[in-house]
Amino acid sequence: MTKYARILVLESLNPTKEGVSEGRFLRSIFEILSLKGPNPLKCEYVRVTWKEQMKRLLGEWTGKYIHFACHATRDGIQISGLGRKKETLTPDEIAELDTCLKRKVVVCSGCQGGSMPMAEAFRSAGVKYYLGAKRDTDWVSAVAFAQLLYSYHFARGRSIPAAFKRIPYFPGDFVLYDNWRNRIIEFDRGRRRHKTRKWR
Numbered sequence: 001m002t003k004y005a006r007i008l009v010l011e012s013l014n015p016t017k018e019g020v021s022e023g024r025f026l027r028s029i030f031e032i033l034s035l036k037g038p039n040p041l042k043c044e045y046v047r048v049t050w051k052e053q054m055k056r057l058l059g060e061w062t063g064k065y066i067h068f069a070c071h072a073t074r075d076g077i078q079i080s081g082l083g084r085k086k087e088t089l090t091p092d093e094i095a096e097l098d099t100c101l102k103r104k105v106v107v108c109s110g111c112q113g114g115s116m117p118m119a120e121a122f123r124s125a126g127v128k129y130y131l132g133a134k135r136d137t138d139w140v141s142a143v144a145f146a147q148l149l150y151s152y153h154f155a156r157g158r159s160i161p162a163a164f165k166r167i168p169y170f171p172g173d174f175v176l177y178d179n180w181r182n183r184i185i186e187f188d189r190g191r192r193r194h195k196t197r198k199w200r
Helices: 022-036 051-060 091-095 116-124 139-155 160-165
Strands: 005-011 041-047 065-069 076-079 087-089 105-108 129-133 174-178 183-188 193-198
Touching (some): 005 051, 022 041, 022 065, 051 076, 076 091, 091 116, 116 129, 116 174, 129 139, 129 160, 160 183
Parallel strands (some): 005 041, 005 065, 065 105, 105 129
Antiparallel strands (some): 129 174, 174 183
């Protein structure tokens, strides 16, 4: 029986307004990586337009990987509905999703998605690894970071921490929160290398 790595990409950017689609770009990357990696990948891409839809999709997801291609702040993940008022999936709401996020690998490419309030929310939800940008980033840096992370992990078989350590600095200060080993890995620009510290 073929073993698949399953990835859920939830996008809440507005392609018409912003002119780009990070989610569709990542779906193409996963199709390419599926040809090279040891195991085929299955990517489910969904354009999310309201918060309850996002919660439902997360609740139904049984795969290991989740990627949020959304805007974010320290106050949560932003859902930009077409013709709808913007909504926010707050850190408190994220923490309550423990039954569906437990042991997952989660990436949030939005600005400040890797800030401490967001990381603590996903930690409370029981994720295995959480990755995001601590500060504001740009679209090019976000997709380049994701492409390298997934390439090292899926195509070259490296663990998530090992894959992260292969990636150079990108604007936004991307950081890895390792919930299983209670540590934070980030890039030290002064020393031009990654450093690890305890996650208290």
